[in-house]
Amino acid sequence: MTPKYLTLIIAAALSAVSVSATASGYRFGSQSVSSQGTAEANGAEAGDASTIFANPAGMARLEGRQIMGGVTAVVPHSTFNDEGSTRFTRTSTGGLKSQDDYVPGAVAAPSLYYTQKVNDQWTAGFGMFVPYGTNLSYDWNWAGRYALTNIKLTSVNLNPSIAFKPNEHHAFGFGLNGEFMKASLGQGVDVPGSVAASQAAGTGAALLRQIVAAGGNPAVLANVRDGHATVEGKDWGFGFNLGYMYMPTENTRFGIAYRSSIKHELKGSAGWDFSGVTTDAKVNAILQAASHHVNSAALVELRTPETLSLNGFHQFNDRWAGMFDVTWTKNSRMQNIDIQFPGTESGDEVIRQQWKNTVRVALGANYKVNDNVTLRGGIAHDDAPIRSDELRHAALPDADRVQLSFGANWKVTPNSSIDLAYSYLDFSDARANYTNQCRPGLLTCTGNGETTRGTWSTHMSLVGLSYNYKF
Template identity: 30%
Template sequence: MMMRDWAVRAAGVLVLPVVAGAAGEAQAGGFGLREQSAYYQGTSFAGNAAGGEGLGSMFWNPAAISFAPGLSVEGNVTYIAPHAAVDVYSATAPLTGASLGNLGVSDIVDNGTLPTTYISYAWDKWAVGLAVTSPFGLVTDAPCNWSGRYYGCYNKIFDMNVQASAAYRVNEWLTLGGGLNVNYIDAKLTNAQFAGLATPANNLYAQLDGDDLGIGFNLGVLFTLAPGTTLGVGYRSYIDQRLAGTLNLSVAGLTTVNQMNVNAGLTLPDQVTASFRSQIAPQWTVLGTVEWTNWSTVQELVVTTRGIPVSTLDLKWNDGWYFSGGVEYQWDPRLALRAGIAYELSPVPDETRSPRLPDTNRLWLSGGLTYNFTPQFAMDFAYSHIFGETSPMGLYPTDPANALRGSLVAEVNDGYVDIVSVGLRYKFNAPTAAALITK
């Protein structure tokens, strides 16, 4: 009885729709964040759009909320510890071409914490769900005296998304879902600013701050191909964000010499996730996912004041792809074990990779478990290690966007990420009547 009372109180805390903290290096290509669920992290997010006990499936496919009958809540906290070094081979100052040395950065990405919250209620043929997540995020941190200072120092993107969704069971094998996303994004980008022909260690310090609220939608379909076998496809729409804020120029980040109101347009990418989940034996389930992210919407970031461009970041990103496979083993009625592997193709091309976002292709290895304390209360745990590829960085003033940034020839190496995630799930008096979709 004490366990039940404690579990109810814990679940009550978990439903608070609060997202705090910021992740370090983005873990879904570009500046996306994939770590929305401890349950699915255990399989490297294989099967994440095909339903399952984890409520986080609604993030990728709103039709999947039909998996949990009655009222359910889930809260996850993920700690992300990335590492990436930038070795500088050569760097030159704008206009003069003077050497800036080869001072690199031993670790350019910061650690961060990512919480998520999910609530769902399913009855008869209907299900509704609410998710509070952070689909995007970034923290890169370089001292503003390093050789690549004109291309970036400290950069941070904070994002929070509220998703409201509904699902309807059309028949025994088809469930449809859809909903609305409200997304808030706040960005800070800093770099040294060239101020003349002389090249001191840091002429000026430029800081861009901006935020915006945007609206998008989500759609999904879930097919029950056979008992224990589901196929899910989910779509998250692009979101146009019009960041409004200030551009501040200062000496050493202390004495302001100029400040102006600025705007910058950014289109957050749409995404399609396709997953399958199949129970091939009483204790074994196999899972897989293919995901496409339309990062080619991010071609450049133009900062304007009164409609006049004052700064441009030339990005020219490609589409992102993610492939994962995993297995789940039901050890006993209380304990389920998971493992997964994935490979991700970065959308960032070699020719525009920058210290603001030194993203590379990566390999995922994950393991996790679920332990059911009671039929209603469960804990999910997962650990992932990501191996980042060594990739070049070559930025030159021949690109008009870099005319006042000089050149930077470098390499991103020693990239890896350790991720630990814990989730708690609670079902409030789940009804014994048939759920919309059963395993």
């Protein structure tokens, strides 16, 4: 693959973002359209090149050269209803009490896989897919704006792989992972609350004297508005994945697959906008100085969770096949997200998560209508990693969900086929009672000290289309 085309593929992947990931946490849940048709239950089927993601050992079953390119569209619907969000002063945040347009109407994520049989024992392959993503954009005057106004996470994983088959019953697979991640986050800055708190504490007079001394107009404090902060960063991280497949008979196989954790150091910048806080630029400058917020570098260190999957596949007869997958995810890797501001006197901004490990269970089936058409179906239950309402942040209003999927494979020619898939995901209501444990004006930490209370209700549809070709 030439560097020119590889660059175009990466650009296409980064232009696609999931809206609140379809698997738990920030993980994007569909890396293969054929797999989506069974609710991702077919990890041991190894029927096409997308086995590179599910289990690289499955490449040992593929003949010749195979390529698979697909795209999955995510069509979400989500609403938020406020239930009493407050400032750090424990007064109401005001703002919009409901939200129903903070998710995109639709987004799409591509995938690409290629395998080539080297000889009777070795097969090589390459995969490209979107592992993580989210895209939420709330109104800047919603009730929870001091926790978040917007977040966007995009990523792409490049996964060269090999498989080794010593005999007809065993196969082993190994892959390297180069993962690019880019993120941005915005939130309101509670300047009105800070001014009110200074007046209540008796320090308001000193602020007024400072404004007058600078030639500003203190009267504009009567209509002070929010500031806004933006943080962004990007990074490459590297990991690996392993797979093993046991094939006791031609019709039965079992697989185990592992994907490692990947460390990221997202480096970028933080910007603080106080230009619209009042109509007086001199007052705005004084208020920003009092907040201790300055434009600076930004750094977020994190580790993505590793996964371990066990799966099985059995061909019952010429028409029916059944399959299952159980995937354990070490989401406890994702504890607090600490946003650092190197080179400044500001302490970290901490988004508390303290996630728990999760298990996803999926069951699926294939039905061969005739030599050209195979129908698929599956159902899955996926746990959310969030421990409690007090740890559910607006950046990821996640909840347990059930996925129901249908799919089909249509053989167009002896060497080519098309996969179609549709999935419906129903999320449990997600209630938040999250309090930021910092407050404005402190040097030891950064935060608004807000409490976000409310409930998110979400469901979404996934529509997938892919093309397969065998050389």
